[in-house]
Amino acid sequence: MSIAYKNMLSKVMLMLLLVSNLESSAELNFTYNGFSSANLSLNGLANIARNGLLELTNNTKLSIGHAFHPTRINFKNSSNGTALSFSTSFVFAILSDVPALKGHGMAFVIAPNLGLREGSAGEYLGVFNSQNDGKSTNHIFAIEIDTNYVPVFNDPNDNHVGIDINSISSEVTSSAGYHDDNNNGAFRSLSLFSGKAMQIWLEYDGSNKKIHVTLAPTKVAKPKIPLLSLAHDLSPILDEFMYVGFSACTGSVLESHHYVLGWSFSIGGQAQELKISQIARLPHIGPKKRSMVLTIVLPVISVVMFVLAFTSLAFFIRRKRKLAEVVEDWEREYGPQRFKYKDLHVATKGFKDKELLGSGGFGRVYRGILPNSKIEIAVKRVSHESRQGMKEFVAEIVSMGRLRHRNLVSLLGYCRRKGELLLVYDYMPNGSLDRYIHGQPKVRLDWKQRFQVIKGVALGLFYLHEGWEQVVIHRDIKASNVLLDADFNGRLGDFGLARLYDHGTDPETTHVVGTLGYLAPEQFRAAKATPSSDVFSFGAFLLEVACGRRPIEVNADNEEITLVEWVFARWREGQILEAADPNLGSSKHVAEEVDLVLKLGLLCSHIEPSARPSMRQVVQILEREAPLPDMSSLRLSFKTRMFARGFEDIQMPYPSSSNSGSMLTQSSTVSDMLLSGGR
Incomplete structure (x- = not known):
């Protein structure tokens, strides 16, 4: 074989190698400080809003949203088949139309196929289903950000982060929070369902086979101590070429909106730092606050208008007294757990008898529909003539209102008015x-x-x-x-x-x-x-x-x-x-x-x-x-x-x-x- 022929053959092989690696080599690093111009593969509920937010879900029931980088990324060394080091960082937020109701969470996913077509809604987060959960053939790696408690999946609570390998049951999990560098690493709890933007950092060290996951509010620099750490070789889990993206889902009630505000990814190095100041603001979710201005000043007052104004004022005073409720300073901390009496009055059509579900020694119970969210509720009216122990009693009610499990009737909140206490529950259409x-x-x-x-x-x-x-x-x-x-x-x-x-x-x-x-x-x-x-x-x-x-x-x-x-x-x-x-x-x-x-x-x-x-x-x-x-x-x-x-x-x-x-x-x-x- 001549030297010229050998040189030509070497050049051809080099060109073929370059072509075969062209797809992955161009995708080793990317950064999105907003998604207005991003080229992502979207399916289900996922869409990109005008302001550049990546919205994975809305309030559609039992639905899934997926958003993936459209091209495959080389995750392995082709010579020895070991997984390469990689890192990613993203800013996310979970919001709800009804702050008192939690939905399901979301996940960052590395998967062999685009779209996760077999993923189920609800507790499987759109990633796995009851048939493939736990199978080694999945070749899926995920970081779950979960706001639902499922004991059979070894969840610690309804506010946790976990590392998932081929299964929705996490390899390691922790309540959401971060270690404060300014306070000797003290743990600070975070509520994933707070509606506030948070940032996650994921790092895999291919040499030492270690995974680190860190969580913090967007105003806090990346903490030195990770939230989760796991020694695990991802080489058998990851294929040579994989897709990266996000999955989120809704359950059987109107619930969460899942957003990604920014995303950075890198193979073989540190993902580029996101520019938090450039990412879009989150939208307002839920009913708008009503103005407290209830009096209209008229520019011209005549005798007739004076009579009309006086009549209107008298009507307003009577209505205000009718809808008056007890609000003491110690109750203001309970926020969403305290319903306005006016909203409950409207929901139950003024507590009409036709909405009465039943009555007993403890009170009367009415069916209602909240005027803004249109969620069905049951309202129990309880007498509380004595003020003794009321603060402790309400505190216990609010505490129980934080119980969240699919096999418990949720106590959504309460309201106090004059001589009665009103408890608001989920409405159960099929009775006892x-x-x-x-x-x-x-x-x-x-x-x-x-x-x-x-x-x-x-x-x-x-x-x-x-x-x-x-x-x-x-x-x-x-x-x-x-x-x-x-x-x-x-x-x-x-x-x-x-x-x-x-x-x-x-x-x-x-x-x-x-x-x-x-x-x-x-x-x-x-x-x-x-x-x-x-x-x-x-x-x-x-x-x-x-x-x-x-x-x-x-x-x-x-x-x-x-x-x-x-x-x-x-x-x-x-x-x-x-x-x-x-x-x-x-x-x-x-x-x-x-x-x-x-x-x-x-x-x-x-x-x-x-x-x-x-x-x-x-x-x-x-x-x-x-x-x-x-x-x-x-x-x-x-x-x-x-x-x-x-x-x-x-x-x-x-x-x-x-x-x-x-x-x-x-x-x-x-x-x-x-x-x-x-x-």
């Missing part, structure tokens, strides 16, 4: 589970629906006991306090008797409250509600749903029948399925699940608190992640022992099948069935 178990509804729930409700309530109760910043003891778990949303998902409601205390401390002794048949026997001995007493009530609830019978009933001979004792007798005879509701069906799959629920109900109803499972264990058993404990040693003469050891000093009537709501307190609550569509 009690109507479908004990009533005569047009639609009866089959076992699949009942089992889904049971698992949902278990997840909600697990969140109250272990998943929130404080321990929440519900103290009134029963079918009438489980509400069904539009899709017949179960949500635990009515927190009128709930109590809060810090993790690691003991609950305070209090008076006995709750519904007979659901109360644990130790509550009568010690007058102290604990997570274990909630588990006891949940056990009675399990038997109630599976058997279609109330915990205590009176037969034709006027004898009281205790459900747990009756089911225990069937189990001891080896015929526990005879206790099941005959309307549930008889397939093998249904029988197995009913058998599991009935036995779990007996374990939760054990007379000894230490013998009952925790709600974490209950969830694991229902999800078949843990076996049902051995029941061979279970000895439960429930009625005899419970009444002998706990009920002998209590002189209160038992609720019959027609009066299951009797409460052991003078402040009886209205079932959250009244917050639903059931009249």
